[in-house]
Amino acid sequence: MKFAIIGCGFIAKKHATAIKQIPDAELVAVCDKVESAMTPYTEEYGVNTYTDMGMMLENETIDAVCICTPSGFHAPVAEAVAKAKKHIVLEKPIAMTIEETDRIIRAAKDNSVKLTVVHPNRFRPVVMELKKLLDEGMLGKISHASAKVNWNRNQEYYDQAAWRGTKQYDGGVLMNQAIHNLDLLLWFMGQPEQIFSMEATRLRNIEAEDVSAGVIRFESGALGTVEASTTVYPRNFEESITIFGEKGTVKIGGTNALYFEYIDIRDLPEAETEAITEKVKSEPWGIPGHQQIIHDLIKAVNEDREPLVTGEDGKKALELVLAFYQSAATNQPINMRRGVLV
Missing domain, CATH: 3.30.360.10 (Dihydrodipicolinate Reductase; domain 2)
Structure with missing residues (x-):
């Protein structure tokens, strides 16, 4: 599966490292409004970079997206990713409000994409x-x-x-x-x-x-x-x-x-x-938790089952x-x- 990362702050590094360790995963793109934040990913992984999320989501080769933005932006980003028919690895917390959380879960279900929340512990x-x-x-x-x-x-x-x-x-x-x-x-x-x-x-x-x-x-x-x-x-x-x-x-x-x-x-x-x-x-x-979360998403897609950590789990927390x-x-x-x- 080909992955992209949205939001290239500190936690994105863990996602990139985890993807690199999974044989059936590849990081192909990153997106951030700050171009310099994406430089380490082009240098180490040779990925495509985007400052516009919409343009990145039009890339049909991308199967799944790791959302690593500040928590308050999770809902609109996750909804856009779901509508683009990409599976979602969403950093904790799932969102800042229950209304936002329900929107995320609904968007994933309506677009038949898998959603997992990063509770790696x-x-x-x-x-x-x-x-x-x-x-x-x-x-x-x-x-x-x-x-x-x-x-x-x-x-x-x-x-x-x-x-x-x-x-x-x-x-x-x-x-x-x-x-x-x-x-x-x-x-x-x-x-x-x-x-x-x-x-x-x-x-x-x-x-x-x-x-x-x-x-x-x-x-x-x-x-x-x-x-x-x-x-x-x-x-x-x-x-x-x-x-x-x-x-x-x-x-x-x-x-x-x-x-x-x-x-x-x-x-x-x-x-x-x-x-x-x-x-x-x-x-x-x-095995690092982020690696297990991402690997489980891949298996959930291949086996057509729910991930081990679901959107509903994220909602409960x-x-x-x-x-x-x-x-x-x-x-x-x-x-x-x-x-x-x-």
Whole structure:
């Protein structure tokens, strides 16, 4: 499959690298309003460059497009890509509003193109091992879970571009950094029922939040806590998810949630516990998540199935972030029905 990239900022490099690693994928074009941003791609990949998205989408050789624009532009770009009958790899968050998200999902369905959202942390070896344990019921009834993302994004990070840290185009720590952790929390714990959150902008000169704390009641009755920040000095401190069940306790953690920091499960033999712990330690990153997302899109097209991470998955993560925002703005609990804001 022949791929194009729209938006040649930092994250586009990961997409280009991932495409290069996939035997049945080729990067053939990039698009950006700033010509100099495309220079590295012409030098390394010999691709065609476009400053006009419409002209690029007229190229019939392009099968799929990676959308790497600022988040606030996802909806109109994704709609245009879908109407051009190109499959879509869409960076997180899927969009900034539910209305925009529904437009994207509808455009993909109406034009019979596949849509996947980049939540690559699902493919980390430790995450897949924990998901398997949960699906097998090894932890029993879950009482509660904790998700933490305490990272450093200094003022220079936000000053790189005018859209960073804005509510319209970027969002704060929940929308931009912790949304991956929230996606995993939903994947592990199921649908949320009620949300309460508080947030603040403490240290960064931005419009959106740089620190957030909240609680979730899931439809199962289990509780969850979420703590997220970009204010940590002087570097990333932790990313973790801990799940507490009647038959086990598991924490995946480190600065990027790559390892089992703690695993004690009643019905999991000690030798098996050590085996999966060492397996994860030996190759914590596994195959890069962006590569897995893009490769899965290709397989989804060839097999005519839904991608492993769908537009609806992206919508669920966005709805949770928006529920946190709504709760913080109103200082009230927010009710959800089957994961949807009500």
